[in-house]
Amino acid sequence: MTSETITADAAGTWTLGDLTVGRVGFGAMRLTGSAAFHHGTPSDRDRSIAVLRKAVELGVNHIDTAAFYFSSLRSANELINSALSPYADDLVIATKVGPFRNYAGEWGGLDRPEDLRAHVEENLRQLGRDHLDLVYLRRMRQDSIAEHFGALADLRTAGLVRHLGISDVEPRHLAEAQAIAPVVSVQNKYGLDFREPETDEVLRLCGEQGIAFVPFFAIAGDGGARGAATSYDAEVLAIARAHGAGPAQVRLAWTLRQGPHVLAIPGTGNPDHVVENVAAGALRLTDEEVGRLNALRQKAG
Template sequence: MTTETITAESAGTWILGDLPVRRVGFGAMRLTGSAAFHLGTPSDRERSLAVLRRAVELGVDHIDTAAFYFSALRSANELINRALAPYADDLVIATKVGPYREWSGEWGTSARPEDLRAHVEENLRQLGRDHLDLVYLRRMRQESIAEHFGALAELREAGLVRHLGLSDVAPRHLAEALEIAPVVSVQNRFGLGFHDPATDEVLRLCGERGIAFVPFYAIAGEAGPEGAGTAHEEQVGAVARAHGASPAQVRIAWTLRQGPHVLAIPGTGDPAHLAENVAAGALRLTDAELALLDDARTG
């Protein structure tokens, strides 16, 4: 599958609230280092900047990031600011709040509702913006998200945040949030190599309500932050060979086939992988291939 000339336009578009985005975006987590949550070898700065600029050249207009994506020497938000500011009017930058990391890299306690304004302001400062397009509340094991989401809704009313989303939630959390403020997007772990019935239900509910569903670890599956997944390797490999594509491209294409409201945000610090990921938006699986992969996932 040729990748060099395929742009993100091939994947089609979705509207996040009132912000149109192409269905293949870019996840910034892997820009900053080599290990899980980037406590290993820092990335090459110039290559990371080049990847971001190339992503935009390839038509990517949706970047997913967070202030807690950093290594000893690299910050994803700072790299985005350096590479892409002043930002194009059509570039949508989404970020997440809730988790907290010390500058040593260690995870701290999750944010209290009253802490979230400082989290939003830190993202604003790092990105060099006066408002955030989309902020996800990343749930950190709390049973109710009402107070945290309510705090973000107040920041939305104040104009610091344009749209709100949720991350790592069950159907009950989505229902709880919708009683407080509009939700334009949900991020849950989801992929061909990871099966969680509760998340499948969230996917369905989002489709019914016109809410975007944005999986993380869609390529990694069971491997999570450690890298590309290997689940269902035989079936994925057979489909990949039929299309002259890579297994990662098949996993992205399968993700996009889950519904028009499903967006992909594959991340990489490698320019060649970037082009490959973007080109996956042009890969069209047949119904028989989709059934083969679905059966492998649920079987």
């Protein structure tokens, strides 16, 4: 694959409510440092800004972030503001609320529903915006999301939020949220080496109902927030060689094959990796290759 000439258009588009985005976006978590969140070496500021500008230069118009994406010296939202403001009219910035981190980097669990307005306002302040395009409620293992999602729906009515999504949920939570307000997107952990029947069911329901499904850790796999996978199954490597591509690109291409409603948000702090991730949107796996990868996934837990 010749990555340099490939733009985000190659992957096609999807509509989040009334907002059209490319199916390959950008996840901002890794902008802040080598190991995500407060740990590890803080990122180089100029390099992180270059990553964001490179993504937009390649046609990426969907950026996923959160106010709790920060390290000891870097805030993802502040980097986005510095790199991309004034924002292009077609740029969609999605953020997440629910979990709480203090400025020492310590997690405080899930805030009360009435505290979510402060979460939204903090994202607005950091990003320098008067409204948020898309806000996800990140579930923190609570049984019901109705009260918290209802609080976000009120902020949507007030004009602070344009569209709503939910994250880390089961099928019953999707139905619960939809009874309160429209859901345009769902974010769950999903990937080639991660198989969970409830998430597979969420993926199916989203496809049937025209809701975007946005996997996180699609490349990182078991590495999760610590970073991308460094070892790959032989099947993935063989398919990568057949296409002259990298194994991470194969994982992204497989993810996009799961349905036209599936959006990828690979994150990186490396401008070269941005080019490779966007190029994965042009990688067309054969049905036979998808079958081999699906068989590999059946072995995953």
